[in-house]
Amino acid sequence: MTTATAQPQQQSPADAALQRRMLREMLLIRRFEEKAAEAYALGKIGGFCHLYIGQEAVAVGVSAALTPSDYVISSYREHGQALVRGISARAVMAELFGKATGCSGGKGGSMHLFDAEKRFMGGHGIVGGHLPLAAGLAFAIKYRGGDEVCVCFFGEAAVNIGAFHEAVNMASVWKLPVLFLCENNRYGMGTAFERVAAVTDVVEHACSYDIAGEVVNGMDVLEVHQAARRAIQRARKGGHPTLLEVRTYRFMGHSMSDPLHGVYRTKDEVEEQKRKDPIHQLSHRMLQAGTIDQAGIDALDAEVHAEVEDAVKFADESPDPAPEELLRHVIAD
Amino acid sequence: MTTATAQPQQQSPADAALQRRMLREMLLIRRFEEKAAEAYALGKIGGFCHLYIGQEAVAVGVSAALTPSDYVISSYREHGQALVRGISARAVMAELFGKATGCSGGKGGSMHLFDAEKRFMGGHGIVGGHLPLAAGLAFAIKYRGGDEVCVCFFGEAAVNIGAFHEAVNMASVWKLPVLFLCENNRYGMGTAFERVAAVTDVVEHACSYDIAGEVVNGMDVLEVHQAARRAIQRARKGGHPTLLEVRTYRFMGHSMSDPLHGVYRTKDEVEEQKRKDPIHQLSHRMLQAGTIDQAGIDALDAEVHAEVEDAVKFADESPDPAPEELLRHVIAD
């Protein structure tokens, strides 16, 4: 088990282009989630809606290390991962609106975003429930002799549930090409991890299953990206699973119906964390390196802003699923 | 995490008496199980029947470290633990025969031996299912401020199931007075542990939950006893859970309906293990130390033999439960 730190950046044009793309993707997620919050307040989105604001660097850093044929599967906090996987802002927003044009036809909603073509295998609502699914996708890859990998995003609280252990053990025994990516944002709803976990370094569990383990700073998209590349490398050649613990933080409440702070965390803690905003960190770094200027950043922001505005308009104007959709897709023919 | 080795024995009279008792208990279990096998062959015992032959030192060594008010809970391979906990051979045999005089009134059978007074909290049939129950008993002890402990016997295969991890984590977080006693006999039915576990040292998992861990030789009853005493000490004062991995071996098939050896383990392996027979090891040691002579051993053996014969006779002559028992105890009033 090693602990990675960001390697010094010599700014090749390739690096610069990659960073530009990452900055754009983080901005897209941020603006998308802000709009989703607005739409939720207006009652255009219902049910549970778990925002990703603050954690953008994780989805973006990992996704940039993947090929289109790799699988991604996640929990209910998956808007960001779905977007960077290439599902259009329109299709994701329309799904949140429950519209027929949504990526799950309006039947899944915020917690169940799917795009089989983009190999985004869902949005799953039961904590820990999708970890075995990830191992199963990796099993299918290996079974067919493919060289894809499966990345599974989950929160630190899922480490306390049995499914995590059963899945990781089998992934290790069978050497499956899977990356277990734990987004440790310190809290499961209103419960601080240290109140319910005997060992708070999630990565410790890598030892009990003889798989690779790393801990990285989730506020630094480049660090996340490099660690993800190492892990995906291990998985692609030889199918060695990795448990990657990414230390991150959620800037919003657990879901739209939960408070931003309160008994379980202080306003000060949230404010302090916001100073580590992953978007500011990358834009600052790029400004320093001279690979972008403020005008360039503003242009990117304006671009994604327009993209999100368009998505909202599209979702708003899209039709509801037809009534007969209620009975469709219960059983395949 | 430490690995214990048997301390040298200076033979105090107390030690000698303890060893004599342990030898008797191991012999009792051995003879009991042999008779149970006979009775099963005669169709007097039905269903699943999992024998403890070869593992006697584990139940005996641990039990000798307990007080009457401590709790013991186990899996379906629990005849030995029930006997040394003080349930009479009659009551246990009668339960295997399904008789009204059995310790569970004939309703539980081999897998569900209970004696609440003796604080033997069952015989449970779902692998891993009783580990949370053990933590719960320990929770109740701590809740009432008692100084009892709870010992939970389970097989190594249970380490692969989620309930183990959920229970151990909570026991550690809440500092519960529980001893998780893993009888690692290398096989879960026909599956060698290394074929299904990424890490074959069960004790490794103690690290992931920040509890004490030890590995001991389960063929040496004294070593088991000493380790159990250390663990129970930790639990009694301050409620520190321990994961004690006892390396043992089952001399018989998984259950009466399973082969002794075959595809999953060789005859030679079984024979080699039988040379480490825990009963021979202790009697040999006592003979060496001069704390018993062959006549003394034979006398003990004859004694337990008579006890078991009597138990079979008792079970055989006992009545079946009355028909109305079918509907009793579904709901308590």
Add this chain to the structure above:
Amino acid sequence: MPTITYRDALNQALREEMQRDPAVFLMGEEVGLYQGAYKVSRGLLEEFGAQRVVDTPIAELGFAGIGVGAAMGGLRPVIEFMTWNFALLALDQIVNSAAKMLYMSGGQLRMPIVFRGPNGAALQLASQHSQAWESWLAHIPGLKVVAPATPADAKGLLKSAIRDNNPVVVLEGEMLYNTKGEVPEGELLVPIGQAEVKRAGSDVTVVCHSKTVAPALKAAEQLAGQGVAAEVVDLRSLRPLDESAILASVAKTHRAVVAEEGWPHSGIGAQVVDVIQRDAFDELDAPVLRVTQADTPMPYNKQLERLAKPTPDKIVAAARRVLYLD
């Protein structure tokens, strides 16, 4: 009589029973510091402390089993599931440990434990978070199952459940927590196993429970406007089922509709139908009809979700059919 919410009624029941008996404790996710995911346990941590109001990791199987073990050890646990959807992970402990302990121990080990939490659909929570499990739980011998529809029944049944020496499943409802109703002051115990006629009528019996009681009463109101007197029988307890109350009503009306939030196949309604046709065969003037959730996973979209749920209109339509009015 004070009018309070279903949530506060449950909170009163927990507080009163915890004050009354030190062996009673509450365990579950977010029940303490966070005051409960749905605030049912508000104030209990402050009053009873962290030893009796226990926040757990997300480990339904584990903490349900710890509750069962604590009951074996002489305590009276109340295990809260954030919702019953997650209790799916704990069924082995509820069914194989809690429900069978007394029986397989030959009567030695009582199991005074309560498993409670919101059951069934709320609003747009989609398929994994919108499931009603009453027929599964009522299927199991060794359990008792209650599903209160009103604040008074919620308080009275939860208090009875906590005092019961058997495992009792208490099915609440996210959509019920904010509903208000009169709750008598002081000691209130509603016996487990007794249905209640929530509205008397002579033309048709509407059997319901939990979240289908309100739509049944609305339906009865509409039917009254059409000259039909519907009798609304709230089962309240699903196991044991109050067969005599059902039969008494059908003996009067000779017609019945059964409404439930769950899926149709082998649902609670099927069992109620079985009871009626078996013991009131000659009383029946028409087949019993059922209103259930659509036989599909719950869709997220609001319109589709509405189509999937039992509604007053569907109950009215069923009632008119058993009356051969259309």
Add this chain to the structure above:
Amino acid sequence: MPTITYRDALNQALREEMQRDPAVFLMGEEVGLYQGAYKVSRGLLEEFGAQRVVDTPIAELGFAGIGVGAAMGGLRPVIEFMTWNFALLALDQIVNSAAKMLYMSGGQLRMPIVFRGPNGAALQLASQHSQAWESWLAHIPGLKVVAPATPADAKGLLKSAIRDNNPVVVLEGEMLYNTKGEVPEGELLVPIGQAEVKRAGSDVTVVCHSKTVAPALKAAEQLAGQGVAAEVVDLRSLRPLDESAILASVAKTHRAVVAEEGWPHSGIGAQVVDVIQRDAFDELDAPVLRVTQADTPMPYNKQLERLAKPTPDKIVAAARRVLYLD
């Protein structure tokens, strides 16, 4: 026609489908090296290798979920549960992942997976190992559920299940594995959703499935001796339920008994009763009666166990009652 055991019929089905389609694989505890806890998979490891006959740790939730994930990845997994009692731990994956995947993905992800293993009681396995789960599984939209009673149906239904693009639950029986019956050579596919009349008769319909088919046929034999012609309808599929076959028989006999191995409350029989009274109300000359396992956990003692189980005598008694013979 060759006469083979139910066990060998299942083995043939697995072998033939694995030969036919490389995407089909078998996963579960002891299925490989040990040749299956009940030897259903005998020889498959040798023929197909460890990649397609996969021994798992004891982790029902985990390997059921891995099967679901593999199906998402385009394979056709057959997941064996050593017994359905242990599948209780895997229900979250069966219900929340497998049964809902197609629906919540808006039709994108098919779920061609089979969950199979012995269901219900064997002999003296006591309460935790003697449970029949068909009513729970049939309750769930998104699943198909079959429960073959004969070797031919076992082979034909398992093959259909493996080729189906939906999650199919196959309920076998430890007590059925050694039973023998004629199985036609070559390709045998029994369509899911079709009941079969196992014995024709005109006086009373006995609806049954799986392990209650044999006692039903024995009962029909006894009844014949008493001048009563019973028609034995084997449901074979529990979801979808072949309602027309049930109704066609009742239209002929006007009387019905439903036998099942499960507990009474909200069981399969309750659903069958609901179908009959709803759609054959005017055809019925007597209430439908049910024969089930006693409403108790299963006792270990042999005599008590016998009392708890559905038997030919109990079916005969119920049939005579619906015929008003006693």
